[in-house]
Amino acid sequence: MSLAEPIDRPSCVDPLEDVLALVDVRSERAATLTGHGDWTLRFPAPAGAKFNSVIVGSCTIETEGLEHPLTLRAGDSFLLTRPQEFVLSTSPRTSVQSASPFFRATGGTSAEVGPVEQPVTARLVGGSFTFGRRARELLLDALPPLIHLPAHADGAAMVPHLLSRIDHEAHKGRIGANVVTEHLAVVLLIDVVRYHLAHHPDGTSWLQGLGDPVVSAALHAIHADPARRWTVRLIADATHVSRSTLAARFKAAVGQGPLEYLTRWRLELGAHRLAATDQTIATIADAVGYGSEAAFALAFKRELGTPPGSYRKEARKHDNETPESE
Template identity: 85%
Template sequence: MILDPLEDVLSLAEVRAERAATLTGHGDWALRFPAPAGAKFNSVLTGFCTIHTEGVEPITLRAGDSFLLTRPQEFVLSTSPHTRPLPASPLFRAADGTSAEAGPMDQPVTARLVGGSFTFGRRARELLLDALPPLIHLPAHADGAAMVPHILTRIDHETRTGRLGANVVSEHLAVVLLIDVVRYHLTHHPDGAGWLHGLNDPVVSTALQTIHADPARRWTVQLLADAAHVSRSTLAARFKTTVGQGPLEYLTRWRLELGAHRLTATDQTIATVADAVGYGSEAAFALAFKRELGTPPGSYRKQTRKQDSPLPQSCHPRVSGTFQALQEGKGS
């Protein structure tokens, strides 16, 4: 069975959507926004503005354009480089966080935006966000771009009204937005590095899918190469070039991510977790876990333990070809 590594990573990333808000700018204006805890989406409904953030060339956004900020860093939205940025937070607090207006109110509207913030689980930055650039611009003509403002507005509606199942709806909508942005990024940056870009390479992608289909199996580079119908040396070279590490290094890291999730989301013993993710002994698992994540499994469990109700089996990553009834923790 062909499995999608992105789906597995997203299931561990634990995406949470927060309440969306609108911004209306009049004339020349500039607002400075605080660093988001997770990621920040904005979509321009009408007009234009420019986004400035550290380490990225300013981007002018026009009607239909959207952006995703993946790093916890400040950013400025403005219509004029000569206007001194004002802090955005007080404006939104004054409007109960749902909307804000900036610039001289007697001037015409120069931009209207809708935006939302997303938070993630503890491991999401290393698993997903660090594999993306700090800022991704989704132009109006891109696939999925036209849906962004509608999805953000729906998230706002769900979080405001608190209807039955609102949290689940918002979380799934957040995942839709992320997937659209990731698809666009991979399509337009095929030569990038990292596991995400490995999905663009048919040989590496097959190896990644094979690993994710059964991470507990005793894989060798030769077995993965056979699955991809290439030589051992070809797979090793292409995997290293594209992903930045060898296939068995990636396998080890993914097993430990699955193990970390089980440690915080279940009451399984460390030995049971070790066996489930492909380790022959608790000692071998503990040694690898401490080497890669910096702390022993037992200490990690105590530090990050999350208590929540069980989710349906289909919501969780695959281990040994089966779904596990785990508990999902709240995003940090």
């Protein structure tokens, strides 16, 4: 079961909830790494995103985008949002080893590295998350490659428990396990996004726009009724500011104008319906605010690079080829 059920309902008022419903986040089994003494491990690039939490000791992480190694202490967590390799280490003097063989030896759920007769220098629990086709453009590209969630952050103390629960559900295979793990993965993502937005207000994206009260109000209005015949004046009226104020603040925070954002969001909703339902293109066009199938198809091809019918075929083909384990 997917969190992005193809049901007809009013769009969520909260833009973040709306996007999370479309990215179709799914969690994979959690795994534990225990390191003794000095060690350095290189991890392969995750298919989607990678979450790790230090529960004992400390280590450093290096990955593309970090100028210097980042020290992770007990209680700290990190989210890797890009498909790129990363290195965990307790000493820069040790040679780099591949992490994969250590996990393969135990079936992928745990690994031990370093001289076992030496004290534990770091223990981490981590999990991987995969997403639907549009997740990178909708959410992941709006986030930095790596987000550090320090131990003192709201929600940080719950991360090891959530990852352990994901692991428990995956191993037990009880009814409803997939739904539980998907929801837990969403909780982890929301905690990280909240912390990131609260402490890094710079940048331009729809996520950054949620930190500006005027832009946030505009985003909420658009997401509450995306099919409405919006104009800049109507959106400005909904946010109780002038058109010029709305346009300037929206552009500064999001990186595009409110009507440009509206167009893109309508097409994302249309793309989701194409992939997840058997509705006709004309029905979808009307549902997302287009007056005709031709207008929707023209905008869809211009923005997403392919006609709606071709997009639907490729989405179905991708879903049929995707292993159930993903």
